[in-house]
Amino acid sequence: MSGRGLVIGTAVVLAGLAVAVAIVTHESRPPELNPGGTLTVSDALGGGGAEGYARAVEPRPFQFPEDHGPHPEFRTEWWYWTGNLETEDGRAFGYQFTLFRSALAPEAPQRQSAWGARQVYLGHFTVSDVAAGEFHASERFSRSALELAGASARPFKVWLEDWEAASVGESTWPVRLRAETDEVALELLLEPGKPPVLQGDRGLSQKGPERGNASYYYSMTRMPSRGTVRVEGRTYAVKGESWMDREWSTSALGEDQVGWDWFSLQLSDGSELMYYQLRRKDGSADRFSSGTWVPSAGAESSAPVRVSREDIQLTVLDTWKSPRSGGVYPSRWRLRVEKLGLDLTVTPRLADQELPVSVVYWEGSVGLEGTREGEPLTGQGYVELTGYADTRPRPQGRRASDSGR
């Protein structure tokens, strides 16, 4: 009487089956996965070489309103508005509304689908609610196809879906800015104010030693603005002054340049100062850093004055570390221009005006006080600080944020 054979047989069969199952299920297990990088939309922007695009190599004549419109033969272009606004009773807001155009290829291939595109538009929209201490930022993208995004000079219009800047009537000015997210909305009517100021050498802004490492750059430095800001469900009637920067290029930054600090300051005496300091890898200021002082409208000479790196002494008085990106940004400056008799202290109105978008940077409303040739003055403006944070979002983090809706 022995069940041993049965028990052994059963055990062998079971073991055999188990092994077969292990083999079968193992076999169907695909090869190991390797953790990769991240698909970011920014990869799509600014990639590829410069061949086939026009380059900014020498000064050119600017014509308006044509040059308010797009220059698709260059790879990159932007329409940049910043401004400080105030309600009747003094509640202060800052805003930034930027539309970038970025070409993916110098020429569009012939194709059936209307979705084929070689231009991509990127929009950044922020509102700094100074009183509430809140900073609202959002980003969106779209290809320039199916009228989803685009730009035209006449009539003047730049748009990215329902974010747009467009002439109100037949003539270019006034221009209405319109942008909206779930949290905030902005609607502004911009008058031109002063005429356009050509930056650099008659509008050619050299950014590096290499020929062609330059952009065409003009600004409208003090544009009377009025309209509404909606924050937290409440709409405020506001007035203030905006600054428009227009720049197009194919390649701008050189090898060793890691970022820039850019100031656009509107002084209470009616003059404006623009200065950008290109930063090198070692932290020093690049020699191609440059700026322009625009005298007030009533001054005897209305000609803008170029300001070079040597003319300016810029001292960082304080820093701010972003809890989000870990980047350490300068957050207060002393800015002296001896040849203009300027001595200013520039202070951010909010410490955290960092944009958590696909390329992280700081751009915010600032206030200033100081003296010009001994006379006290105040002012306001915007500062942009790039290259301080890791520009790539961390792998686990949010990728290129959606349009914020």
Place this chain on the structure above:
Amino acid sequence: MPPSDTPPLVELRDVTKAYAEGDTVREVLSGVQLSLHRGEFVVLLGRSGSGKSTLLNLISGIDVPTRGEVRVDGRNLGSLSERERTLLRRERVGFIFQAFNLLPTLTVEENVRLPLELNGHGAAESGAKARALLERVGLRERARSFPDRLSGGEQQRVAVARALAHAPPLLLADEPTGNLDEATGRQVLDLLEGLTRQGNACALVVTHEPALVSRADRVLSMEGGRLVEREHARREAR
């Protein structure tokens, strides 16, 4: 040792057992009266089909009478449930059958241990006890064998050991030597009697063995469904 002084271990009062067989009813036992006491070694004689096995089944509670009362240790089996009768049997009765006595799927030792463990003895205790009993019946060395490896006589010796293992007060044996040669049969009966008397139990043995008749305290015989006590046998035994 006068048996009538103590209350009877088994008492049958006017027991009748009838089986339906087709349309007719056959009375196997009719009006049987019987008392058995501890210490008695009783032989039951009778021809085949005279109702001997039925009597054993009634006493052990396997079967119930058509009429009358069967009492074991004063308890009326008729008033007990099937389960209670089974448990009473488990505790109070040892059984030895004519053949196919042992459980083929258990070893010799396990066969002997079965009644012990059924009555709640631990494995160690019942093992030791079983081995001691096997020693007594001279089969110590066959403890690990299966029954089909044993001769008929050996099997019956194991059966005796098993029937007595838990020291039941009542031992029922149905022709325990029926399948054995004379010498072997006598050996088994010696064992049976010795162990019964030693444990002050009561044994009711169905047999044809004349030698046993002469050793019995009482000799009963079934004749046509009636139980008759042979006075001479008792006298002889005295």
Place this chain on the structure above:
Amino acid sequence: MRRLLVRSSLRHLGGHPWLTALSLLGIALGVAVVVSIDLASGSALRAFERSTDAVAGRATHQVVGGSSGLDERVYRDLRLRRDAPVSAPVVEGHVQAAVGDRRTLTVLGVDPFAEAPFRDYAKGEAVGDVGALLTEPGTVLLSARAAQSLGITSGGELPVRVEGVEKRLRVAGLLTPSDEDTARAVEALVLTDVSTAQEVLGQVGRLTRVDLRIRDEAEAQRLQAALPTGTELVRASARAGTVEQMTRAFRTNLTALSLLALVVGMFLIYNTMTFSVVQRRGLLGRLRAVGITRGELFALVLGEAAVLGAVGTVAGLLLGVLLARGLVGLVTQTFNDLYFVVSVRALALEPFTLAKGLVLGLGATLVAALVPAWEAARSAPVTTMRRSTLEDVSRSRAPRLAVLGLVVLAAGTGMLTWPTQALLPAYGGLFSVLLGSALLVPWVTERLSSVAALPLGSTFGLLGRMAARSVRTSLSRTAVALAALMVAVATTVGVGLMVSSFRGTVVSWLDTSLQADVFISPPSLVARRGGATLVPGLEERLRSTPGVAASSTLRVASARVDGVPTDLLAIDFTRTQARPYRFKEGNPETVWRELESSPDALLVSEPFSFHRRVRVGDTVRLTTDRGPHDFRVVGVYFDYGSDVGTMLMPRTTYERWFDDRGVSGVALYAAPGQDVDALVASVRERAGDSQALLVRANRSLRQASLEVFDRTFTITQVLRLLAIGVAFVGVLSALMSLQLERARELAVLRATGLTPGQLWGLVSLQTGLLGLLAGLFSVPLGMALAYVLVHVINQRSFGWTLRLAVSPETLVQAVLLALVASALAGLYPAWKMARANPALALREE
């Protein structure tokens, strides 16, 4: 005490290793069949869900259009709205890889700039040149795994076939998701820009849908109100549900068939346990005499069954996984032929399915062991046992069992004729019929074998009479074995007849519906649906082929009926008189007039009418490009091509309500005297190389259709084979145990002077007689099963009217199966008995 009993039980099982092994095999096979079907169809469904999830992403709603998607301007307008919801455009379709294993790939055309809120391919991926996706036509991203198995590297070329046209795609980058779920989801995915997807799939200007994330019902309603005519806002979850629903009947049927295998397995267990009880009657009686209670014996036998059940079930689970690995391909093929494109590369080992198999296997074993356990508990505690009295009891019980069987049969019939469409009573009835028939077996066997004794006796003499009589005298065992065999064999008969009936119906349906001489269509990925379109302009060229007397065109589109996507056939009848349809409802004389004169009349197929409870005179609401519209049903036609149902309308009606102008197929009628093969050749010539077309003459399309049909039933055939396997094991174990159990009797015969040859003859006669009886019993029961499957279960699952056709081969096959198995079953016991020393056999027990 219990330890000793348990030991005794286990030794008993071990003492009959072959029987125990066979019953283990029976349980294992039964469980394996159920588990494997469950796993295989579950895996196919899961794969589909996963790819649906991957493709649907986190969308809460979708904007969908008519039969040809929606205009891309709908998306643009949506994007430019000031209160625009979060949205993304999607162009989706299927292509077939023209390299490697020619797998089907889902092309997902998206706008990378709108994707972030919806899909996570971006999560942890290494990607090549994304910019190229937008600027270079034909650039795609492919999962690294798919690329590896297709032998393509990043930057390499991926040739694909789309509706018969070969296209070359360039793999710009590889997707290597970091988590397994995403990896599996994107495995069959070709991710590309909307532009490339539109061009590759031939949907320029159209979107398949717009994905949306909508926060609340209010927003949904606002949006719905603002959407243009012909578009509709639907919940994203609706689609996966549709698929689940679409395949439910098919899967339920598979599961029911697999359960039949388990029922056969249960009979095996019942058989084994009954045998082990019957065999041990003496032992059990002695145990009772010694003082074992009934409860203890009952528990003992159930315990034995539980051990067998546990071991067998575990083996069955393992076997089931192996089997599923093989079946998943078949199930996937069937899904692909019938319903939708899905590519399954791996088995989804759902713990729930495995647990279900475990419970089912153990439960079935225990249920099957209940009766034997009860029998065991009933054993009388007797000191001497005579077999004859026991068999007397068995025989006297037979008529009573037969009456009970009739009652169960009546109850089963009642459940089957219950006027409901629910499947549960149908299955209940089916199993009642099986049980009732099994209960009838002892009585019928007794009658039959006493009748058989005469002819057998006159043919084989004493041995013949003995063989016949032994069937009768050991009724307690033979009846059980016979019942098990009958159920097992009848199952195979029933399923076999069902399939052949189905096939017969389809053949005659094809004969009426395929009337044209030449059929032309682009290859389609779902064989039975076929929505691929002809290259524009080709249709007219084909129809005007010389030698064509008449022609019609067919458009297979998908339209939504009450939100459920349904196949809609649009047929151009203007150039032919042929109307190759038969009607279940509606007068064929008037239906066509009504259909062609009214712009809002349509026909529905029988399954459609069944599933949607729509009859002639009712209306169905279709979402058209002109908005939702109610169409009147003027006829219900027979159709065995789709089990979910189709609708049919004239092309003129279709073009009035839908913008789609595609043509999916052309049917040509040859002019009198025109040679069809020559016509096929000239059609091929006229078609040119612009598109790989299937140009088929009537008989070859018929052939191809039947091939598809057969393919969709392969899985059923495999199930039938498995059931046959289980039945075979059943016959073997039942008859073998019967003979082994009679070892003693045979030993006596040997001792009395029977030669080994005579013994072999006797055993063969007995098993042969039993096999024959089982085969014969299984024929009527099998036909009854087929009747139930065809007329009740199939009808209630799919709504099809089928004609039951009894094919003699199936019946002969069944009897042969029983005979062969029984002949084999007799071999081992006869051999063993002939060799054994009779004295030893006599001593045993």
